[in-house]
Amino acid sequence: MATDPWRQWQAFAAMATPGLAPQPGAREGAFSFGPFVDAAERFASAARGFLEAAAHSPAEAARTFSDSLREQFTDLLQVPFKADYLCAADTSFGAEAPALGLTREHQQRWQRTAEAWRRMADAQRRLQLLWSDALREGAVAFAARSVPSQPIVASPQIVHRLYDTWIDCAEEAYARLAHGEAYCSALAEFVNAGSQWRQELQASVEQSAKLLDLPTRSEVNTLTRRLQRVEERLRAAAKERAPQKRAPKVAESRARRARRKPKP
Amino acid sequence: MTATSLYAALAAASHCAAGCSEKEAVWESGKLRLYRYRPIARAAGTVPLLIVYALVNRPYMMDLQEDRSLIRGLLAQGLDVYLIDWGYPDGADRFTTLADYIDDLLDACVQRIVAAHRLDALNILGVCQGGVFSLIYASLHPKRVRNLVTMVTPVDFHTPADLLSKWVRKIDVAAWVGEGNVSGDVLNQLFLSLMPFRLMHQKYMELLRGTADRARIENFMRVEQWIFDSPDQAGAAFREFVVWFYQENRLALGRLEIAGRTVDLNALELPILSLIGKKDHLVPPQASAALQRLAASKDFTTLEFDLGHIGMYISARAQREVPPAIAGWLASR
Numbered sequence: 196m197a198t199d200p201w202r203q204w205q206a207f208a209a210m211a212t213p214g215l216a217p218q219p220g221a222r223e224g225a226f227s228f229g230p231f232v233d234a235a236e237r238f239a240s241a242a243r244g245f246l247e248a249a250a251h252s253p254a255e256a257a258r259t260f261s262d263s264l265r266e267q268f269t270d271l272l273q274v275p276f277k278a279d280y281l282c283a284a285d286t287s288f289g290a291e292a293p294a295l296g297l298t299r300e301h302q303q304r305w306q307r308t309a310e311a312w313r314r315m316a317d318a319q320r321r322l323q324l325l326w327s328d329a330l331r332e333g334a335v336a337f338a339a340r341s342v343p344s345q346p347i348v349a350s351p352q353i354v355h356r357l358y359d360t361w362i363d364c365a366e367e368a369y370a371r372l373a374h375g376e377a378y379c380s381a382l383a384e385f386v387n388a389g390s391q392w393r394q395e396l397q398a399s400v401e402q403s404a405k406l407l408d409l410p411t412r413s414e415v416n417t418l419t420r421r422l423q424r425v426e427e428r429l430r431a432a433a434k435e436r437a438p439q440k441r442a443p444k445v446a447e448s449r450a451r452r453a454r455r456k457p458k459p
Numbered sequence: 460m461t462a463t464s465l466y467a468a469l470a471a472a473s474h475c476a477a478g479c480s481e482k483e484a485v486w487e488s489g490k491l492r493l494y495r496y497r498p499i500a501r502a503a504g505t506v507p508l509l510i511v512y513a514l515v516n517r518p519y520m521m522d523l524q525e526d527r528s529l530i531r532g533l534l535a536q537g538l539d540v541y542l543i544d545w546g547y548p549d550g551a552d553r554f555t556t557l558a559d560y561i562d563d564l565l566d567a568c569v570q571r572i573v574a575a576h577r578l579d580a581l582n583i584l585g586v587c588q589g590g591v592f593s594l595i596y597a598s599l600h601p602k603r604v605r606n607l608v609t610m611v612t613p614v615d616f617h618t619p620a621d622l623l624s625k626w627v628r629k630i631d632v633a634a635w636v637g638e639g640n641v642s643g644d645v646l647n648q649l650f651l652s653l654m655p656f657r658l659m660h661q662k663y664m665e666l667l668r669g670t671a672d673r674a675r676i677e678n679f680m681r682v683e684q685w686i687f688d689s690p691d692q693a694g695a696a697f698r699e700f701v702v703w704f705y706q707e708n709r710l711a712l713g714r715l716e717i718a719g720r721t722v723d724l725n726a727l728e729l730p731i732l733s734l735i736g737k738k739d740h741l742v743p744p745q746a747s748a749a750l751q752r753l754a755a756s757k758d759f760t761t762l763e764f765d766l767g768h769i770g771m772y773i774s775a776r777a778q779r780e781v782p783p784a785i786a787g788w789l790a791s792r
Contacts, residue, residue, distance in 0.1 A: 379625050383628070416554075
């Protein structure tokens with residue numbers, strides 16, 4: 196074990212992962228090494244399989260290994276929060292319905308909220324497709340770089356080298372994607388739709404707060420702005436007064452010095 | 460290294476504090492603290508050096524631990540070092556603008572230092588976003604800055620390698636920020652997603668490589684603490700920074716106004732030292748290099764290091780080379 200860093204890593208991760216091997220001081224909800232346990236195990240296993248198979252059928256071995264890497268790293272690329280669970284619901288309900296009557300404003304607000312969710316979900320799907328493309332591109336580059344020309348024993352050093360090569364390939368493919376117009380547009384759309392959703396939800400929450408005569412964020416903001424303006428005026432007044440305050444002191448000190456002068 | 464020894468070393472290091480040099484708060488305003496570091500060497504005789512750090516992340520990266528401290532290196536060169544800690548903005552700071560940070564708070568710090576030393580001007584070392592603030596300040600108050608050092612400071616925000624700039628170009632920043640602050644966690648996610656495979660996977664897999672010595676593990680944990688110790692950003696200042704700099708590139712185009720005054724880099728005639736990380740993924744070298752083209756200074760020095768953004772503060776090479784370079788450059792002026 197001492198000579199195989201991958202096994203050491205797995206043993207360490209098992210120790211550091213709550214639930215796998217409870218340790219004093221290990222806290223629930225803390226950073227979990229669980230994914231790294233899995234990643235190390237799966238990567239080492241796939242790498243060994245790749246090296247064994249590559250001696251007989253390099254192209255097939257590379258394809259299998261690449262596919263397993265794409266699958267393993269899919270979860271690494273995620274949006275900060277997902278619109279998935281709401282996509283399951285029918286967010287198009289009433290989206291096109293004309294808003295009429297006493298609750299017209301509220302109907303429109305909820306339509307806008309639902310529309311923002313739909314846009315977020317669409318943008319999220321576009322991002323996931325692009326990430327999948329990047330992983331595929333990285334995997335293809337990795338396979339091209341990593342197929343051994345002769346049979347190799349899967350030593351820990353070889354597995355490490357394969358891992359580093361994979362990270363290089365994945366990062367290069369991701370960078371090409373991330374600089375591209377399609378990715379920038381999808382990311383911007385996700386953020387913009389999320390902003391609109393939050394804005395509409397905030398308006399709904401404020402509406403409820405008003406009904407209960409609770410202070411709203413908008414009211415607190417108004418007060419903060421007024422306070423800020425008062426502070427600015429105070430600072431400006433203090434700056435204006437500063438030279439006037441200093442002037443008498445200077446005059447006083449000059450007078451003191453003059454008084455101290457020895458008489459001829 | 461065995462799993463047991465790594466686990467024990469990480470557990471022991473999980474509470475190790477960052478920061479090693481002695482300092483005292485000499486002024487405060489709201490959440491801002493102005494620190495002065497205690498000297499550890501004979502004074503070099505230069506005017507005080509004020510370090511202006513970014514609003515993003517905490518300034519203790521400049522003084523992480525004894526062998527990874529740019530500030531300690533500067534003190535060892537005999538410099539009189541001051542540092543601005545902007546603090547952690549909360550909801551009450553949401554309307555704080557760039558003008559408040561630069562023309563009010565930064566100016567107040569400079570005024571206090573020059574008054575205390577009976578000087579007209581001091582030296583400024585601006586780091587990353589703090590470098591942008593320093594350039595703006597020097598442009599607005601040229602008589603108060605004697606020499607300016609910029610470190611991994613973006614000036615042209617539209618260079619081809621600037622991924623952050625490309626990402627935010629089409630974002631409706633006003634809607635994104637709304638009237639609130641921007642969460643530090645969101646920014647962390649953004650920075651991690653610049654290089655997700657290295658920063659979210661390989662870094663942790665690397666832990667078992669090398670030795671389990673205490674110093675290495677404590678260094679790792681301090682950097683880890685710093686990376687995720689990200690203050691929320693005051694909404695108004697954040698919005699201005701993203702729109703004016705990342706989207707509209709006003710600083711490079713000469714269209715920036717702060718506190719009602721035009722910021723003209725072309726009017727910067729003071730001596731400038733620009734420190735650039737050639738492997739910087741956050742501030743591409745070209746983004747910093749633009750300063751030489753835009754500033755009028757005839758005394759302009761560029762030093763490039765084969766380092767990344769964080770490596771510029773804490774790598775062994777940076778410790779050896781950056782403080783003497785800064786001190787030597789300042790001493791000769």
